[in-house]
Amino acid sequence: MTQQNHRRAVTLTNWLLPGLLLLLLLGIWQLAASTGFLADQLGLEEFLVPAPAGIAEVLWQDRSLIADNAWVTLTEVVFGFLIALVLGLATATLLHLSDLLRRASYPLVVASQTIPIIVIAPVLVVWFGYGIGPKLAVVALICFFPITVNTLDGLQSVDREKVKMMRTLWASRLQLFTRVEAPTALPYAFSGAKIAVAVAVIGAVFGEWAGADRGLGYLMLQDNAQLMTARLFASVFVLSAIAVSLFALVTVLERRLLRWR
């Protein structure tokens, strides 16, 4: 009973408090914008400073347009992330298994993160055209680093005593990997994946800005040019919702897979 109550209290604080804070902030924004206070202060026309209620209205009116474009961006994010996941896990494993390879290419992995996405994205569009290719490349590039570095850290953090124990218990190299090293690295890999999904949407938007004819990033660019500020904010809201949902999905998966923690 008490445990149930406790759990209920935790749920309350986990969901209710952020919800209340969000409502409060939205309320202040609504008040400041609908009374014209914000626009006055900024010296702007009122339609350039939309209130939350106005944004919600546009979101509802243009729901099919926004949904179509959101679907495009979601596809880019998910597949770009999956490509980075496969490549990141494979790279981390390879670098873990070979000392020489790790020493040689670790600086390159770090360098991959320093590439300015805004600069590389247009080049990718020139190379691969307006299709989904360049977007996937940008998303994968942005996701690759956190996944690889975290997984490699996890693999390298394996307890030496456990390795010794396994070696005297008939373990092959593969068994050492699957029974000890991989499970040790799994929580680290999840940390990397959570960071990656959160930044993946930024990658998709950059990719679309460099050259696209659809997607939320493309829509934002159009709306910005046409001073449709309310729909611009509606797109930002949907984009955040995508990032939060994907993050939550990875977290749920993590809890299911890491039952022993």
Next chain:
Amino acid sequence: MTVPLTLMAELNRVTRQEQPRQVDRRERLESFPMTPSLSGRHLGHSFGSVTVLDGIDFEVSAGETVALLGPSGCGKSTLLELVCGLRSPDSGSIEVAGEATASGRLEHCAYMPQKDCLLPWFNAIDNAALALRNRGRSRTTARKEADGLFRKFGLDGFQQSLPHQLSGGMRQRVAFLRTFLSGKEVLLLDEPFAALDAITRAELQEWLLPVLADGSRTVLLVTHDVEEALYLADSVLVMSARPGHVLERVESPRDPSLSRTERVTTAGFTSLRERILGLLTGPVPGMEHPPASQESSRGSSLPGPTGSTG
């Protein structure tokens, strides 16, 4: 990969005895050929400029339990790594069941580390059956084989528990069972009970004694607890501080009719304990009296410089 007894035969033999008898090992050992199952000659090893082991000689007969006793940092754990073939010595030679190469020795030795090293993602029975799984048994077969020993080792009912749900003593039992189920004839135990409280440690020593005394395995036990060494082992190798060498081999007193409490309080036992403590805390070269800090508050446990090489 030769294993002296097949695991199933062993399991049958072990489970047949409902109450493990305390066998007098001297008596039993006479039936064994007295070729050493395990021996080291003039072993020396250094890490960089630090000499850890300096001319170690020892012999362990098949089925015997020998304790390595010494202050922390005297190179006991390094010696175990050398014996089981995880390391090669800088000088000298080691032989395990006739094998002198590191990979040959590894075939015959199972190592139980200081920490229990249970894998948190496997439940107790899968942890215990790890060696069986590594040797290619299916999960079902491995579990079935481990299950019989769960009953025998007082772990029944905990098969499905995850390691973090078990007490320290239970975890140590599972870790020992995992080592035992490797099917290897030489078990190397590195301070297996050091992390436990005094009561649980005594309980586990009492639990382990009949298992070791049945003579199916040759055991090298590292400890810094004089009482534990004398209680569990047939003989005790007393080691000096670093660089470690063997000061003396002490045969431990045996009386299977006595309980643990009775045995550790007999005159023979206590006088041996005093003698070993004397050997260990005896005059250090260049020092007239042993330093006061070596008076330990932990009864018969040995003091020593803090360090992890021991």
